Amino acid sequence: MPSTPRNRLGDLERAVMEELWSTSDAHPEGRTVREVHDSIGVERGLAYTTLMTVLDRMAKKDLVRRERDGRAWRYTPASTRAELTSESLHHTLGELAGDTRRSALLHFLDESTPEEIDELKAALAELEARRPDDRRA
Numbered sequence: 001m002p003s004t005p006r007n008r009l010g011d012l013e014r015a016v017m018e019e020l021w022s023t024s025d026a027h028p029e030g031r032t033v034r035e036v037h038d039s040i041g042v043e044r045g046l047a048y049t050t051l052m053t054v055l056d057r058m059a060k061k062d063l064v065r066r067e068r069d070g071r072a073w074r075y076t077p078a079s080t081r082a083e084l085t086s087e088s089l090h091h092t093l094g095e096l097a098g099d100t101r102r103s104a105l106l107h108f109l110d111e112s113t114p115e116e117i118d119e120l121k122a123a124l125a126e127l128e129a130r131r132p133d134d135r136r137a
Contacts, residue, residue, distance in 0.1 A: 008088070012054055013063065015040050017084070020064065020077045030067065030074030 009017060019039050020031060031039075033052045041051045055075050058064045063084075066073040079087075093101055109117065 009063075012044075012046075012050075013058060015044075016051070016054060016058065017063065017077060017081075020075060021081055024077060028076075029069075030065075030076040032069065032072045032074055034072070036075070 016036060019036055023031060023039075027035075033048065033055055036055065037046070037048050037051045040046075041048065055064065055066070055073070059066045059073075059075070062078050064075045065078050066075050068074075093104070096104055109120075112120070
């Protein structure tokens with residue numbers, strides 16, 4: 001787990017990632033700074049250079065991959081929403097020790113809706129079905 005997690009996104013980084021994720025099927029080759037600026041920068045009143053700097057920093061943090069396309073760079077997400085969310089959860093829980101981690105998980109579950117609990121139960125059942133039973137000796 002990285003000591004400075006790449007998954008701690010600021011507001012603008014999250015907006016950029018959402019743009020890249022939501023357009024990845026239609027644009028598997030990635031998006032240029034201009035395209036990202038036209039999608040999210042204009043409505044936020046951001047300068048083109050601001051998004052250029054943010055995307056450059058995100059590439060250095062391994063949040064996005066970039067590839068040259070003439071004079072421009074094309075950016076694609078380095079991981080899926082699910083992968084980045086999982087990394088964030090693991091990092092946050094990893095910072096907590098024993099009883100504190102358990103308390104945080106119980107609090108999270110206590111605040112969850114019955115539908116969310118059902119989703120978690122189904123996910124656990126799926127995970128257990130995929131894993132070999134290592135407990136039998």
